Amino acid sequence: MAAAQSSFSKTKRQNAVLPYLYLLPAFLIMGVITFYPLIYQVIISFTNFETQHLLLGMRSPDLRFIGIKNYIDIFTAALPVENFNFFRVLEFNFWWALSNVILHVPAGVMIATLLNTDGLWLKRIYRAAYVLPVVVPPLVVATVWTNIFDERYGAMNQLLTTLSGTFLGNFDPIYIRWFEDVKPPIPGFLPGAPLTLAYYAMMIANFWLGWPFMSVVATGALQSIPKDLYEAASIDGATGGQQFWNITVPLLRPAMIPAAVYGFTLSFNLFNFVFFMTGGGPARSTELLVTFAYNLVRNLRWYGVAAAFAVIIFAVALVVFLITNRITRATQNYMEA
Amino acid sequence: MASVTYNNVVKNFGDVSVIKNIDFTVDDKEFLVLVGPSGCGKTTALRMLAGLEEITSGEIKIGDRIVNDVAPKDRDIAMVFQSYALYPHMTVFDNMAFGLKLRKTPKSEINRRVNEAAEILDIKHLLDRKPRQLSGGQRQRVAVGRAIVREPKVFLFDEPLSNLDAKLRVQMRAEISKLHQRLQTTFIYVTHDQTEAMTMASRIAVINKGLLQQLDTPQVLYDRPANLFVAGFIGSPSMNFFPGKIDVDGGKVTVDMDSFKVQIPDALAAPYKNMNGKKIVFGIRPENIHDPEFAPPNIHGEKVSAKVDVTELMGNETFLYLITGANTFIARVDPRSQKRVGHDVQVIFDMDKFHIFDTETEEAIR
Numbered sequence: 001m002a003a004a005q006s007s008f009s010k011t012k013r014q015n016a017v018l019p020y021l022y023l024l025p026a027f028l029i030m031g032v033i034t035f036y037p038l039i040y041q042v043i044i045s046f047t048n049f050e051t052q053h054l055l056l057g058m059r060s061p062d063l064r065f066i067g068i069k070n071y072i073d074i075f076t077a078a079l080p081v082e083n084f085n086f087f088r089v090l091e092f093n094f095w096w097a098l099s100n101v102i103l104h105v106p107a108g109v110m111i112a113t114l115l116n117t118d119g120l121w122l123k124r125i126y127r128a129a130y131v132l133p134v135v136v137p138p139l140v141v142a143t144v145w146t147n148i149f150d151e152r153y154g155a156m157n158q159l160l161t162t163l164s165g166t167f168l169g170n171f172d173p174i175y176i177r178w179f180e181d182v183k184p185p186i187p188g189f190l191p192g193a194p195l196t197l198a199y200y201a202m203m204i205a206n207f208w209l210g211w212p213f214m215s216v217v218a219t220g221a222l223q224s225i226p227k228d229l230y231e232a233a234s235i236d237g238a239t240g241g242q243q244f245w246n247i248t249v250p251l252l253r254p255a256m257i258p259a260a261v262y263g264f265t266l267s268f269n270l271f272n273f274v275f276f277m278t279g280g281g282p283a284r285s286t287e288l289l290v291t292f293a294y295n296l297v298r299n300l301r302w303y304g305v306a307a308a309f310a311v312i313i314f315a316v317a318l319v320v321f322l323i324t325n326r327i328t329r330a331t332q333n334y335m336e337a
Numbered sequence: 338m339a340s341v342t343y344n345n346v347v348k349n350f351g352d353v354s355v356i357k358n359i360d361f362t363v364d365d366k367e368f369l370v371l372v373g374p375s376g377c378g379k380t381t382a383l384r385m386l387a388g389l390e391e392i393t394s395g396e397i398k399i400g401d402r403i404v405n406d407v408a409p410k411d412r413d414i415a416m417v418f419q420s421y422a423l424y425p426h427m428t429v430f431d432n433m434a435f436g437l438k439l440r441k442t443p444k445s446e447i448n449r450r451v452n453e454a455a456e457i458l459d460i461k462h463l464l465d466r467k468p469r470q471l472s473g474g475q476r477q478r479v480a481v482g483r484a485i486v487r488e489p490k491v492f493l494f495d496e497p498l499s500n501l502d503a504k505l506r507v508q509m510r511a512e513i514s515k516l517h518q519r520l521q522t523t524f525i526y527v528t529h530d531q532t533e534a535m536t537m538a539s540r541i542a543v544i545n546k547g548l549l550q551q552l553d554t555p556q557v558l559y560d561r562p563a564n565l566f567v568a569g570f571i572g573s574p575s576m577n578f579f580p581g582k583i584d585v586d587g588g589k590v591t592v593d594m595d596s597f598k599v600q601i602p603d604a605l606a607a608p609y610k611n612m613n614g615k616k617i618v619f620g621i622r623p624e625n626i627h628d629p630e631f632a633p634p635n636i637h638g639e640k641v642s643a644k645v646d647v648t649e650l651m652g653n654e655t656f657l658y659l660i661t662g663a664n665t666f667i668a669r670v671d672p673r674s675q676k677r678v679g680h681d682v683q684v685i686f687d688m689d690k691f692h693i694f695d696t697e698t699e700e701a702i703r
Contacts, residue, residue: 231389232422236436236487237410246435250426 045070045307070308083284092193093288097268103207105260108214109252116222130212142276145205149178182282196285198278214259221255261324289313339400339490339523340365346395348381355381357547368517368524370538372531378547379527383493387416399491415484416493421476423468430464433483454485474505494526510536531571543567565699568620568692576620577666585613592619596662599639602688608703620692623669627685631671638685645680
């Protein structure tokens with residue numbers, strides 16, 4: 001009896017330890033590739049870490065702790081970098097993410113609704129076609145769109161020339177300098193952060209890339225709306241438009257809000273697209289926080305400043321995440337009993 | 338208030354013919370139940386009336402107006418769906434008010450009608466809730482309430498009770514009947530449950546395979562089914578059927594079922610006198626088969642020997658599952674009956690209450 005008791009409590013003790021053992025490998029890997037760099041980054045953000053310190057790291061003799069100077073320099077635009085203003089970049093970054101979502105979600109929902117029409121031919125083919133942009137590598141997408149917006153040979157300027165010729169009778173070739181023109185086409189549209197043509201070019205390109213995802217989500221959600229709700233509404237007297245606003249839109253909301261939040265975060269940190277298309281130019285007008293941080297390291301090699309910048313991005317991202325997470329959780333599934 | 342007419346209505350889905358031809362009129366203020374097995378076309382018939390399905394040919398009239406090409410919202414009908422189809426994102430109040438709001442009814446009028454309907458259905462305390470916070474029975478009431486507030490000419494019900502538990506179903510059955518008496522409007526009600534049909538309808542339309550089998554009051558349907566299908570569908574447990582042959586010998590008509598014979602009382606024998614040798618189906622309802630000990634007096638009883646296979650004691654009655662020859666049948670006997678499983682017994686067929694059907698046409702012969 002006593003032996004049984006002890007073996008039982010032994011098993012229990014083993015069971016208590018076991019989960020931690022299973023978690024250990026993951027923790028070790030996370031520690032090496034996530035937590036250590038994270039902490040290291042926070043530490044060097046308070047130093048004057050530059051290229052010459054790479055070899056010895058924290059043991060470099062002339063590495064100095066300079067307090068929060070890096071942070072102050074960033075916030076007060078005291079860095080010797082042309083056209084840099086942290087708050088302008090931050091504002092632009094938010095606007096960039098927001099304006100993308102504002103366009104992608106309604107477009108995705110509209111197209112999904114149209115393609116969900118009963119009796120539409122070749123539905124599956126359309127649906128397969130609009131997933132294509134999602135699976136093309138971003139570098140390829142960026143390259144193609146950079147070429148489309150080429151001043152002399154790009155398809156966009158040729159299209160505008162054709163349109164102008166057809167409708168206005170003016171066949172002079174149009175050479176819009178999409179990625180170089182620093183004059184905002186709509187002055188004062190976003191106070192404090194001028195939106196250059198490059199922004200609009202990127203919006204067009206990212207629209208092509210972004211709406212299909214929203215459409216995929218909306219298509220799935222649409223198919224889960226019971227058909228008899230529309231029948232009940234049609235008997236209740238709702239026209240097609242009224243059914244869309246009173247049934248479709250509210251019932252898509254629980255699916256579309258998390259998708260919109262996801263789209264926002266994705267656009268917010270859309271490094272490769274901005275980097276490959278505009279490089280943040282012209283005059284840093286399309287710089288995102290992430291591309292700027294990259295520039296600090298890659299081109300200027302100011303590791304300390306870049307680390308401070310990364311910590312700031314982390315804080316911003318955290319706030320964005322907390323807010324959006326709250327919104328997401330606030331969305332309920334109507335169908336849940 | 339309006340009558341409803343189906344004039345030679347046909348419905349095909351592609352090559353599949355769902356409604357072959359139905360042709361009948363529902364009177365004003367009537368409670369008509371469309372009943373039939375799954376897939377018989379009864380729901381399609383209702384959905385065509387609602388305007389949710391197109392009509393392949395024929396015409397449907399509400400009152401004097403042909404509604405074939407009228408949009409559902411302009412037909413002046415209201416429908417209660419099997420799934421209730423409540424708008425999940427709206428409160429009970431908004432669910433009920435939705436149709437009125439779309440019709441630009443004044444706010445005070447909306448309030449009045451919704452509150453009145455909520456009062457009738459006893460859901461006033463639920464008006465602020467969302468459908469997901471309601472039980473099945475409450476959702477059912479809201480769905481009915483949404484129909485009531487519209488004050489339509491015709492109410493359509495598509496199997497509204499099939500998602501409720503048995504007890505609630507009985508209760509709602511009574512409430513819908515009461516509602517019909519109170520509103521004095523035409524009700525058309527689809528169900529596969531013959532008990533619902535029998536208990537609620539002023540008339541029942543039995544539909545099978547896209548064709549109307551019989552349309553009459555519940556009692557006539559029960560007592561004088563027009564054909565084999567109606568006889569088997571209406572009543573629970575359903576009518577017993579025995580394949581047999583008519584023997585006419587002098588003035589006497591007997592039905593020969595191989596394992597037993599029964600004689601038709603002289604008073605009822607006339608229709609069969611010139612059918613000697615005809616193959617028929619003999620039908621008798623379980624309650625017209627008695628334990629000899631408890632058989633009512635003065636009936637034309639015929640003794641039949643059988644073996645008891647199963648007994649079901651219901652308390653107020655007992656079902657005997659009996660075997661004779663190749664036939665099995667059910668008798669619904671007095672609960673005091675001592676017949677038990679395995680007994681060889683004699684039961685009495687009440688020969689004043691039999692039915693005979695033509696084997697080929699399946700029509701009743703009387």
